[in-house]
Amino acid sequence: MNNTSNVENNSSCESIYNFKASIYVPSYIIIFIFGFTENLFCLYVFLKLYKKKTAFSIVMVNLAISDLLFVCTLPWRVHYYSENIWKHSHSLCIFLTYALYLNMYCSIYFLTLISILRYFAIVHPITCLKFRSVKCVQIICIAIWMFVGIAAIPFLSLENKKKRCFEFNDSTAVIFTMNLFSLVLGFIIPFFIFNTCYILVIKTLLTSEANHHNQKSSRSKAIVRIIVVMVIFITGFPVYHVLRTVYLAEIQNKSNPVQVSCFVQKSAVVTLCQVVMNPCLDPVFYYFAAESFRDKLRSTVKNTFKGCPALMHQN
Template identity: 35%
Template sequence: MYLYLYFLSSASYVVMMNLALSDGSFSLTLPLRLAYYFRGGVWDFPDWLCRLCVYGFYLNLYTSILFLTLLSVLRWLAVNHPLRHRDLVTPPRTLLVCLGVWLFVGVSSVPFLFNNGVTDRAGSLRCFEPSSPSWGRLLILNYVALAFGFLLPFLTIIVCYSRIVCHLTSRFDVHGGARRCNRRRSVRLVAMVTATFLLCFLPYHVIRTLHLHAVCGGWDCEVTVALQRAVVVTLCLAASNSVVNPLLYYYATGTFRGHMRDAHLSLRRSKRPQVTLVSRKNTNA
């Protein structure tokens, strides 16, 4: 019954349900992180839980980015190419793409399950701190994730939303006041989504890259410690995306659902003259 209702929903809802699943699964690991930091950075749980928390963070981070990117592509098709969206985008196809995202990110993040989980630092058991031999491998994984998990999705989002904005703003003076207001709300929504993406994900990837270079390159100790603290702050910003997503896309569904109705009505109106013309020919015959 659940899968039946799942397939009946729109393609955007399929993506948002997967996004909600990603955010919900990550939130299950937050109590362990809170307990760790409230105890002054001492890990009192099993080693496998530490590895699972690290794996869950990266799984949520990059599935969220890719699902947000997929949503931007779907909305670009819905607003700019409604005919292609209607013929090409279906819930079953979208579900297959989402499963591909889960598989790609899940397999790519597997090294974090086999990395050292709990490490001994000055007699205290620490988590979320790789051992020394792992830093070089993490630097390589960082650049792979930076290219395919952030830069490419970011460019895709920018291109899709910029074309949506151009399409909507160019039609401000064509439609009436209600539609004009709806399109202005969409432009503001596009700005909100882009700003959220930049605020949550950009600082973390930049600071993380600098910190890894500082550790592997033997930078000054004070700089390395400052970057390490900055990584914790930007990591919180990245994790806060799971809180922002439900609010942002609850607002988004109504706006883009309105555009889908407008596109559907315009398609029906464009077909009416052809139908009436055929009927007149039949009556004349």
């Protein structure tokens, strides 16, 4: 919410607009290109190559759809920060803000759901089998879309400054309250569940018996993949939420030095880019979190390029 303050102009961070343009424009262009391509390819793998639906594939399809829809909104953000003026309708601006937070928190909830499914599959493979059914997971995914979609509705009621976008006229108290709500329900609780599930999974893998070398190797690889997944999640969302909260809290404290305020604003801009980069990182998450996806990806790449040597030989 670093770009949603109603008092941004009250600070003496005079270069903030130029700084945003220099960071957002190239970042959003790169994220759009890679995010659109990667998630479109992932959807192809999930929808065309998976002969049978699984709980994991359903969640990943929903996550890929969320990411794909969001990256399609980035060209408007690039245009705005390039021109430094909003030339489109107020409704479109509000929708773009809504889309950002819808994607962010849907992503967090879908990633959390994957960690729960992994926990059930490894720690309680028999007793929690019914919770990993395709029908149950489909219902949960629909519930996530509905819950996040409804919870993000307050963003649709915000008023932007004239000829600006992502900068609201609403009181700081209102925005700070919205931040606290999204911080607790949208990040802290899912973050706790996500890490708890994977820590318990790692504990189960470490304490499980492995009699053969292949079993020990598979267990070690599984632990490494889980650690990579946790790092991907931890490096993006926590820093952004902390800085966003600090920034909004600092705005309400008029006695803070201007230099610190400017530093926090610019830091929040950078961390927002980290969060927006999530659609590019989720395909990496699929690769490390789902063995079936790795197998499908490898076979697809192999089949795509298997004719290349013969073609080069003909030339």
